[in-house]
Amino acid sequence: MARPWPRTPTARFERWRDEFVQHREGHAPTGRNFRVTSDYSYQLYGTHGGRSEATTLEDLGYLTEVESRIARSQRVVWDAHAAEVMVAAAEGGLEATAEALREDEQWIRRLHRDGRPVDVSSDAARWVSGVLGTCPPNPLIRAEEIWGLWLSVVGSRRICTGVRDQLILELIDAGRPRTHVTRTLGWSYERFQRHLARLEDDRVELDRRAAIGEIPGVIGLEAHRSTREGQA
Known part of the structure; x- marks a missing residue:
């Protein structure tokens, strides 16, 4: 396959790069207008049907479905990001585009290889x-x-897997068969x-870190027991 990028940046790319530098400087410290926040990640988690309370095996199955929905949204946003990077690379070339975005050239090659047309019917496309x-x-x-949005979707997926993993431990502790x-x-x-x-x-x-006081505001069970015994 022929390379989709030129060897030297075009005048259009140079203009894009100058605007991009100004954009980053104007939106310090993240470099983007879009803000990645835990609140928005929780909102996205809820948008995908996520729930904070989960206690049963059926809930575990539901969380698995939620994670699959989030993963599909993550893919759509990834594809949208890749599409914009490829437009830039078509004018700037591989090296200049990688330098401007502060990415590795192999990363852009991966975007070119793995990117797909954006699923415009999805909520994530909207x-x-x-x-x-x-x-x-x-x-x-x-x-x-768009990368900021992708990070937010990743955050919502982490919330989902966190709830899921906690439920896994609770189910195993309760004696639910591993199979x-x-x-x-x-x-x-x-x-x-x-x-x-x-x-x-x-x-x-x-638990080890909590017991020795490495986690502010959390005290391990053994440390708590020792404190009460000392006060008795």
Whole structure:
């Protein structure tokens, strides 16, 4: 496949780059007008049907469906970002575009290889349109602003997996058969075992840090018991 980018930047790209530098300086420290916040990630989580309370195996199955919906939105936003980067690279070339966006050249090659036409029927495409509605016709600026949206969708997915993982531990602690949990997740048993081992290791480490006071506002159970015994 022929390269989609020239060897040297065009005059149009130079203008885009100058506008992009001014845009970043005007929106310090993130470099973009779009703000990535935990509140917005929670909003996106709710938009995909996410819930904060989950206690049953059925809830676990539901959270798996929510994560799949978020992953599809994540893909749409990724594709929209890739499309803008490719427009920029077609004028600026690989090296100049990578330098302007502060990305690795291989990253842009990956975008070119893996990017797909944007699914315009999706809700995520409408979110992208909302972000682009605030942007000038500059693909560098547009790519950067869409990246903020992508980070927000990633944040909503992390919220989902956090609720899911906590529920996994609660179900296992309650004696729910691991095969039932695995089947609900739609995973192989080997994948589930590896994931559960990581969750349990993380919980042990969190308890250890809480016990020695490394987590502000949290006190480990053993430390709490020792304090009460000392006061008795």
